[in-house]
Amino acid sequence: MRSPDESKSGNTSQVPRITEPVQDPKHVYPPPPPFLKDVHYGLGYYPPTEEVRKVTLEKTLTYLKLQQSNFLGYQVNQKMDYEHDIAPYLNMHVNNVGDSFVDGGLTTNSKLMERAVLDYYASLWNAKWPHDKRDGETYWGFSLTMGSTEANMYAMWNARDYLDGKVLLWEETPDRHIIPSTAADLLRPRLVLRQAPLPMCNPNAYTPVAFYSEDTHYSFAKAMRLIAIKTFYELGMERYPKDCPLPEWRAKGRWPEEVPSEGGGGGEGMIDITALKALVEFFAAKGYPILVSFNYGSTFKGAYDNVQEAGKQLMPIMKRYHLDERLVEYSPGLFDKRTGFWIHVDGALGAAYMPFIEMAHERDPKLIPETGPVFDFLLPFVHSISMSGHKWVGSPMPCGIFMSKTKYQLSPPSRPEYVGSPDTTFAGSRNGLSPIILWHQLSQLSNEDQMKKAKANEAMAQYAYHKLRGLE
Ligand SMILES: Cc1ncc(COP(=O)(O)O)c(C=O)c1O
Incomplete structure (x- = not known):
């Protein structure tokens, strides 16, 4: 040198x-x-x-x-006390590379804590748990290395591949003929690409189209670009420029870039379900699979989309156009049955928080008169949920959770054998400290404590609101 x-x-x-x-x-x-x-x-x-x-x-x-x-103005929890318990973990490399439920060869991992944290949220979000790869209805998920941006991107990727006919990981469904191993499988190729051919009867069958509201976080626009998913705006402007089903937009000869929120920019930020329905029906009628992302706590207005009501109104449309269940056929007689739609809930802000407000509301409706709409796996049409750990929970680094169901998992595109654990997540190396941080927090709090914290948070928000109104 x-x-x-x-x-x-x-x-x-x-x-x-x-x-x-x-x-x-x-x-x-x-x-x-x-x-x-x-x-x-x-x-x-x-x-x-x-x-x-x-x-x-x-x-x-x-x-x-x-x-x-x-500092004020960003929804991150700055109140934490990790110095004592977490400091010793800083002198080692903890890495959860690979699937959260398969240990793998890198033994300095925190997957035991990761699974406990995932189980905690599975229970909070009314999923079937524990994860069991033999039972498609059980949840599957992983702890993030980034914040919810990673979970949203992963959800969009999972949704795209699910809707555009890639092969599922989970093969033990009575509805599904197991695809026999090919010679290529036996050689365990690095790159695995199996895709159902487009059915002759519908050229749009494997072109997912995405819908999300104007109050959605910017990570979705990025995910659309990165993961190459067309939004209804892009497809509408490209293929049907004069046909927007929303009269005010059709009159302008254009499509809105995102689904309008109730009351527009000055409103409270919830997705306009009537507009969503009209837009979804337009594309469902043309045979496109549908990808909808709802906000559960929007970035600027803290709006909670009414996931339950929207789902209730969208499901008859899915049924009408046979998207509630469809066959994805890889070759004659080899197929699986899956939905022709995917519903994601971006719960970066609200998914870890609102369940405790709901509990507090049920306990004492006079004290907590309102709670958010149902958003989780209680709703059978919900496919995936994301959540940020550094927001409500509190963590020194961005972190969070992605959660879906075992039956929606896709066969990963590569098989890095040296990892010893399937490459089912977004990143390769995954931050192993994050699950330790989340476990550390959650292991100190009963649901009672969480309710108390959530109520205090509501009171603080009210206080801040009135003070700011006063200054106005
Ligand atoms: C509603 C919403 N979704 C997603 C994100 C992205 O989360 P992160 O910054 O943790 O990646 C944010 C961040 O503020 C958000 O408010």
């Missing part, structure tokens, strides 16, 4: 391994907050002195503590 002295002397006989900056980063990057103005962050060929490092770490910590106590 070239030393700085060699570099200065122009000795270029060795390959350079580092470059010099073309200008001082301080003049290019956003200026630091005044408190950190003189703090040294630069790294390079030689590390900063121990003294400089110490000052940098101390000042950064002081700054973040100040922000932690004063």
